[in-house]
Amino acid sequence: MTDRKVALVFGASGIIGRGFLRHLDGLNDWDIIGVMRNPPNFDTRAEHLAVDLTNRDECLAGLNNVPHVTHAFYTAYKDFPTWEAAAEPNTEMFKNTMDGLLANAPNLEHIQILQGAKYYGRHLGPYKTPSREDDPRHMPPSLYFGQEDYLREIQSGQPWSWSAVRPQAVCGLSIGNPLNLTSVLAVYAVISRELGLPLRWPGKPEAFHTIYQVTDYEILGKSMVWAATTPDCANEAFNITNGDVFRWDYMWEHVAGYFGMEVGPPQQINLAMMMADKEPLWNEIVEKFDLAPTPFDKAANWSFGDYAFASDWDVCMDTTKSRKAGFLDFIDTKDMFLQQFDELRDAKIIP
Numbered sequence: 001m002t003d004r005k006v007a008l009v010f011g012a013s014g015i016i017g018r019g020f021l022r023h024l025d026g027l028n029d030w031d032i033i034g035v036m037r038n039p040p041n042f043d044t045r046a047e048h049l050a051v052d053l054t055n056r057d058e059c060l061a062g063l064n065n066v067p068h069v070t071h072a073f074y075t076a077y078k079d080f081p082t083w084e085a086a087a088e089p090n091t092e093m094f095k096n097t098m099d100g101l102l103a104n105a106p107n108l109e110h111i112q113i114l115q116g117a118k119y120y121g122r123h124l125g126p127y128k129t130p131s132r133e134d135d136p137r138h139m140p141p142s143l144y145f146g147q148e149d150y151l152r153e154i155q156s157g158q159p160w161s162w163s164a165v166r167p168q169a170v171c172g173l174s175i176g177n178p179l180n181l182t183s184v185l186a187v188y189a190v191i192s193r194e195l196g197l198p199l200r201w202p203g204k205p206e207a208f209h210t211i212y213q214v215t216d217y218e219i220l221g222k223s224m225v226w227a228a229t230t231p232d233c234a235n236e237a238f239n240i241t242n243g244d245v246f247r248w249d250y251m252w253e254h255v256a257g258y259f260g261m262e263v264g265p266p267q268q269i270n271l272a273m274m275m276a277d278k279e280p281l282w283n284e285i286v287e288k289f290d291l292a293p294t295p296f297d298k299a300a301n302w303s304f305g306d307y308a309f310a311s312d313w314d315v316c317m318d319t320t321k322s323r324k325a326g327f328l329d330f331i332d333t334k335d336m337f338l339q340q341f342d343e344l345r346d347a348k349i350i351p
Contacts, residue, residue, distance in 0.1 A: 004029065004030075004070075005029060005031070005070050006030070006032075006033070006068050006071070006107075007024055007030050007032050007033065007070075007071050007073060008035065008069040008071070008073070008105075009021060009024075009032065009033065009034050009035060009046070009073045009075060010035045010053065010072070010075060011035070011036070011053075012036045012040070012046065012075070013036040013037075013040060014076070015179060015180050016075040016172075016217065016220065017034070017036070017075040018042065018172070018173070018217075019170070019173075019217030019218065019220065019221055020073060020075065020217075020220070020221045020224055021034055021040075021044045021046050022044070022217075022218075023221030023224075023225070024221070024225075025046070032044070033046060033047045033048075033049050034047070034048055034049065035050075035076075036048065036049075036050070037050055037051075037052065038050070049062070049063075049065075049066075051063060051100075053076055053093045053097050054078065054092075056095075056096040056100075059096040059097055059099065059100030059101075060096075060100045060103060063100035063101055063103070063104045064103075066101070066104050067104060067105060067106055068107060069107065069108060070107055070109045070110070071108075071109060071110045071228050071229075072105070072108065072110070072111045073112045073114075073228070074097065074111065074112065077143075078090055083123055083142070083143075086143055087140070087142055087145075087146060088141065090146070090147070091143055091146030091147055094143075094147045094150065095150055098111070098151070108160045109159075109160050109161070110161050110162065110228045110229070111155075111161075111162045112164070112165060112224060112227060112228050113151060113163075113164050113165075114164075114165055114166075114224075115144045115148070115164050115237070116144070116166055116167055116168060116170075117131065117168040117169075117315060117317055118144065119131075119142070119144045119145075119166055120135055120138065120317070121138035122168075122311075123307075125313065126314075129314045129316040129317075131316070131317045131318060132317075132318045132320075132321070133237045133238065133321050148164060148237075155235070161235050162234075162235055163227040163233050163234065163235070163236060163237070163238070164237035164238070165220070165227055165237075165238055165240050166238065166239045166240060166317065167223075167239075167240045168213045168214060168215055168239075168241050168315065168317055169181050169212075169213070169214040169215065169308060169315075170216075170217055170220055171214050171215065171340060172217030172218075172340065173217075173340060173343045173344065179301070180301065180304070181214065181304070181305070181308055182337065182340045182341070183299060183300045183301070184300045184301065184302070185337065185341075186300075186341055186349075186350050187282075187299045187300040188202070188275075188305065189255060189258075189259040190350050190351065191275070191278055191281060192261070193259055193260070193261055194284075194285055195281075198261060198263060198264030199256040199259070199261045199263055199264060200265065200267045201248060201249075201252055201266035201268075202269045202271055202274075202305070203266075203306075203308075203310055204312045205266055205268060206312035207248065207310055207311050207312045208247070208248050208249050208266050209247055209248075209249055210248075210311060210312055210313060210314050211245045211246075211247060211314040212245065212246060212311065212314075212315050212316075213242065213244075213246075213315060213317060213333075214241070214336070215240055215241050216242055216331050216336045216340075219240065219241075219330070220240055223240040223329070226327050227327075230325070230326065236321075236325075238319075238321055238322040238325070238327070239318060239321065239322060240319065240322060241317055242330060242331050242332070243319065243329075243330030243331070244330070244332060244333055246333050248309075251333070251334060251337070254337070254338065255337065258337075258341050270306060271302035271305045271306050272302040272303045272305075272306055275300075275302045279296040282296040283296070288351075289351035291349065291350070291351060292348040294349055299349070
């Protein structure tokens with residue numbers, strides 16, 4: 001074991017990975033290596049390591065300079081049209097990564113994987129809520145199952161431990177990430193305002209009133225370090241959320257208020273279809289307000305918005321296990337959204 005902790009973060013440019021680097025940047029007892037194809041376009045003290053995780057040979061060769069790594073955090077995800085289609089290639093990518101890591105990291109103490117509410121079948125329709133870590137799995141396939149099963153398999157008899165952290169709808173500052181709800185809300189509001197429209201709920205009518213949860217990327221970062229360094233968390237999974245629940249009919253007025261808009265009556269639309277012709281308008285907004293030149297296809301992922309706003313069933317995870325184990329951080333979700341909108345403004349992504 002080494003005295004100083006060294007984090008190797010896979011998928012370090014995504015919404016979870018980028019938020020986690022930001023958290024680690026503030027911890028003086030950690031050194032950081034961020035694995036991503038391109039150098040980071042944001043400030044971080046992390047060392048950059050370029051490895052194509054889909055290429056097994058590159059993982060075996062590219063991870064040959066990490067003998068000092070003590071903690072590995074796997075936040076990588078490759079998007080596919082459906083969750084089911086993502087299962088096998090993401091599991092294979094994880095196997096490539098783990099095989100390369102274990103062949104080159106003799107000082108390894110812990111491996112952590114990131115999962116989420118889809119572990120419980122949140123994407124399939126109504127399911128048991130609040131979900132608990134010991135709930136039975138849903139019908140496969142799921143990349144979460146494939147990755148966890150492989151991790152359990154390779155950990156047998158090894159000196160290192162593992163943990164799984166399960167957030168719901170991680171929200172934070174990460175441009176171009178396919179799963180960022182904050183960007184969807186902000187860009188949708190900005191476009192609606194520019195068109196002179198009120199802020200209308202675009203999802204299913206029933207979804208406006210069901211219970212929902214999200215996870216702030218800073219809360220998640222704290223929980224990741226906690227689970228990876230707390231002995232009692234070894235070889236366990238933990239649900240992590242902001243600590244509250246909300247309904248969109250309550251949250252919507254606060255989103256509208258931030259952008260100085262009136263709330264209009266709900267009107268269900270297909271965001272991916274209705275936003276398909278809005279790139280010229282977005283470019284005009286960028287020029288008008290002297291914003292950072294963010295491509296429209298990177299500003300928000302409308303298909304994810306359609307998915308997130310279609311849950312006309314409760315989405316809720318039980319966090320009792322993490323609280324009993326000692327993780328007590330929380331944030332009011334309304335405050336989180338407003339703070340993250342401020343971050344998007346400060347970064348000149350939105351006016």
